[in-house]
Amino acid sequence: MSALRPSLRIPRAAAIAALLVALAVAAILVAMDRPPICQCGTIKLWHGDVHSSENSQHLSDWYTFSHVIHGFLFYAAAHFALRARARGWALPLAVAVEGFWEILENSPIIINRYREATIALGYSGDSIVNSMADIGWMALGFVLASRLPAWATIALALAFELGTLALIRDNLTLNVLMLAWPIDAVRTWQGG
Incomplete structure (x- = not known):
């Protein structure tokens, strides 16, 4: 471990707070009438077809890698913005930000934006299982970034x-670009 970046210690209370925040997000998604699991009636560890109605419905998919990167970015923000003691409470904050995104991502405004601006024409939002898994993958990325050397975290994100x-x-990168500023040439290329 680098002397410039001491290992992150997450206090037990902070870990419990992160779990409670995730449960609150799940409750909000239930109140939003999101489906608990895939309409197909199963829960898969991995679903790899991005052009399927089962995309964003299971425990992991190709977008899982983006959520791990979210964790890397949230850890980096905490590392640079918070003092040592406060960093121990960065995980519940990261879970809250990721949870806010999961709620927003499953709102009609973002679902419709995905349909209009990206190649996700039939996107109908995430199942609650997928949203909770996405938060878990982000937390894994956060913890990995706290343990790995910075160069390894950056290399992993690039990979x-x-x-x-x-x-x-x-x-x-393309997901953010296409949501914020859609480019027809990119959408055409993504549609292959």
Whole structure:
């Protein structure tokens, strides 16, 4: 471990707070009438077809890599913005931010934006199982970033971005770009 970046110690109370925040997000998603699991009636560990109605419905998919990167980014923000003691409470804050995104992502405004601006024409939002898994994958990324050297975290993020770009023509960078500022040439290329 680098002397410049001491290992993150997450206090037990902070871990419990992170879990409670995630449960609150699940309750909000239930209140939003999101489906608990895939309409197909199963829960899969992995679903790899991004052009399927089962995308974003299971425990992991190609967009899982983006959620792990979210954890890397949230850890980096905490590392640079918070003092040592406060960093121990960064995980519940990261879970709250990721949870806010999961709620927003499953709102009609973002679902419709995905349909209009990206290649996700039939996107209908995430199942609650998928949203909770996404929060878990982000937390894994956060913890990994706290334990790995910075160069390894950056290399892993680049590998995830380039790998998903090559394999599914999408990644976190393109996802943000296409939501914020859709480019027809990118959408055409992604549609392959």
